[in-house]
Amino acid sequence: xxxxxxxxxxxxxxxxxxxxxxxxxxxxxxxxxxxxxxxxxxxxxxxxxxxxxxxxxxxxxxxxxxxxxxxxxxxxxxxxxxxxxxxxxxxxxxxxxxxxxxxxxxxxxxxxxxxxxxxxxxxxxxxxxxxxxxxxxxxxxxxxxxxxxxxxxxxxxxxxxxxxxxxxxxxxxxxxxxxxxxxxxxxxxxxxxxxxxxxxxxxxxxxxxxxxxxxxxxxxxxxxxxxxxxxxxxxxxxxxxxxxxxxxxxxxxxxxxxxxxxxxxxxxxxxxxxxxxxxxxxxxxxxxxxxxxxxxxxxxxxxxxxxxxxxxxxxxxxxxxxxxxxxxxxxxxxxxxxxxxxxxxxxxxxxxxxxxxxxxxxxxxxxxxxxxxxxxxxxxxxxxxxxxxxxxxxxxxxxxxxxxxxxxxxxxxxxxxxxxxxxxxxxxxxxxxxxxxxxxxxxxxxxxxxxxxxxxxxxxxxxxxxxxxxxxx
Amino acid sequence: xxxxxxxxxxxxxxxxxxxxxxxxxxxxxxxxxxxxxxxxxxxxxxxxxxxxxxxxxxxxxxxxxxxxxx
Numbered sequence: 001x002x003x004x005x006x007x008x009x010x011x012x013x014x015x016x017x018x019x020x021x022x023x024x025x026x027x028x029x030x031x032x033x034x035x036x037x038x039x040x041x042x043x044x045x046x047x048x049x050x051x052x053x054x055x056x057x058x059x060x061x062x063x064x065x066x067x068x069x070x071x072x073x074x075x076x077x078x079x080x081x082x083x084x085x086x087x088x089x090x091x092x093x094x095x096x097x098x099x100x101x102x103x104x105x106x107x108x109x110x111x112x113x114x115x116x117x118x119x120x121x122x123x124x125x126x127x128x129x130x131x132x133x134x135x136x137x138x139x140x141x142x143x144x145x146x147x148x149x150x151x152x153x154x155x156x157x158x159x160x161x162x163x164x165x166x167x168x169x170x171x172x173x174x175x176x177x178x179x180x181x182x183x184x185x186x187x188x189x190x191x192x193x194x195x196x197x198x199x200x201x202x203x204x205x206x207x208x209x210x211x212x213x214x215x216x217x218x219x220x221x222x223x224x225x226x227x228x229x230x231x232x233x234x235x236x237x238x239x240x241x242x243x244x245x246x247x248x249x250x251x252x253x254x255x256x257x258x259x260x261x262x263x264x265x266x267x268x269x270x271x272x273x274x275x276x277x278x279x280x281x282x283x284x285x286x287x288x289x290x291x292x293x294x295x296x297x298x299x300x301x302x303x304x305x306x307x308x309x310x311x312x313x314x315x316x317x318x319x320x321x322x323x324x325x326x327x328x329x330x331x332x333x334x335x336x337x338x339x340x341x342x343x344x345x346x347x348x349x350x351x352x353x354x355x356x357x358x359x360x361x362x363x364x365x366x367x368x369x370x371x372x373x374x375x376x377x378x379x380x381x382x383x384x385x386x387x388x389x390x391x392x393x394x395x396x397x398x399x400x401x402x403x404x405x406x407x408x409x410x411x412x413x414x415x416x417x418x419x420x421x422x423x424x425x426x427x428x429x430x431x432x433x434x435x436x437x438x439x440x441x442x443x444x445x446x447x448x449x450x451x452x453x454x455x456x457x458x459x460x461x462x463x464x465x466x467x468x469x470x471x472x473x
Numbered sequence: 474x475x476x477x478x479x480x481x482x483x484x485x486x487x488x489x490x491x492x493x494x495x496x497x498x499x500x501x502x503x504x505x506x507x508x509x510x511x512x513x514x515x516x517x518x519x520x521x522x523x524x525x526x527x528x529x530x531x532x533x534x535x536x537x538x539x540x541x542x543x
Contacts (some may be wrong), residue, residue: 330489343487343505347509347510348509348513358516
């Protein structure tokens, strides 16, 4: 019974809680029990808030019993990437430097989750300061990929990916600067949504790169992403990147047909240097979308290479600007890996940074023109399934490429352009590793992205396959 | 941007910023710095080829706002 509860979708749990056949206390205890059983090995959590979660669950249970039901997140246990500030609870950013930092205020996204009645169950592991796509963390240990412990979980929201995949929380918050929600979602076999830039407030979230950072949900089912986005979206004057735009109900129309939806396949750009098994699976997703009635067409949209160069200036420089004072004072407390990625940013001149931002507008215009012809873009989330933990480079067509670049290259275009993009499981390699399908939409059209992802998910049901336990080595 | 990045150049650059880095450290970060410079050169050529209007850049980082998206 407990096993089933932990793998219920948020929508299913919410339905039972609303109907009074499942209590938030029972659900929270089920997740805490599973954390107790598995997290010693999985290491998804940096901090488990067991007593706090129990107290919150008792409180929301009383609220619901008293007739004050707040909606689908009421009583649902949610984990937070540990760069999201939590009042009175340490927030490490995955770093040694912040190992004792206890914020005196919740981040806006946490406030919104609490207002929706969510139970905060713990703080999840991540790449140090979110600066890396592998999820490897020398300070708190690397969360273990639930499908194969010898493989990377993906990052930087590694703990979020592992916890959701392994049923250690109902959903999680991640952040995404160059793919950090979508990469672990792809490698861990879950759903991750990076909303449009400006859709979700970053106030109270440790920044990596102010003009590229996004906050979003990581869940097991597409509808759950819509439910979480409903709770966390909205204008926030305290975040300079926040946009004053209408917030729709992201679940409205999610079950509608995708017949007639125009899906563009940027084959000449996003389909280069893919592992053959990934390429095969993505071709099958195209066939599924066509069978569902979508009008799938190839389009010419060169973004991957240019976005990589833009990100090379912008992300590198912004991250270095944030970290420079700390690097000077606490050099030895950074891991060499992150330090060596930060230092080149201090060599970027002002003119080079502005080149990046100017070129970025060209890419935004390029994407806008392409998306006048189509409603969505379809591509792999990552060109490969989870790499081995000690893998630093991979070979494609006889050329060596760093794993960092391999994992981020198909994700960066949507950070640079700010467009919403989701990763949805689309199958497994012969070695049993999950692969992600990426769907991106026009700005502010997350609802269309979610509708297409939901239709695909329902047609394929990859979500029904759970990670094996004990985890294969 | 056309600067050839050398260990000596990096040593001076980081020293001016207040960092005393060993030659081993400088050797490790040199490829990253070179990549950033190469990227800048590429973007400069891209912008020149695209005939980007000078007014296109607005320094208020409003990429997320409605008027600059989609």
